[in-house]
Amino acid sequence: MIDEDLERIRRRLAELRTExxxxxxxxxxxxxxxxxDQLRLQRLKKRKLALKDDIARLExxxxxxxxx
Numbered sequence: 092m093i094d095e096d097l098e099r100i101r102r103r104l105a106e107l108r109t110e111x112x113x114x115x116x117x118x119x120x121x122x123x124x125x126x127x128d129q130l131r132l133q134r135l136k137k138r139k140l141a142l143k144d145d146i147a148r149l150e151x152x153x154x155x156x157x158x159x
Contacts (some may be wrong), residue, residue, distance in 0.1 A: 097153065104149050111142040 118135050121127045
C-alpha cells in the first residue's frame, strides 16, 4: 500500500472514531430521558454499530498481510 493510501485510511479512521464517540455520548444522554423517542434511539444505535464495523474494516486494512 502506498503511504498516501495509509494516511487516507488513518484520517478516515480518526473521523469515524470521533463520530462513534459522539454517538456514544448522545445515546447515553438519550437513554436517561424517560420520554425519549425509541425509534430515533434505535437508529442511532444501529448507526453506531455500523461505524464500529467500518472502523474494524479499516483497521484490518492497516495490518500488513503476513505470509506464513
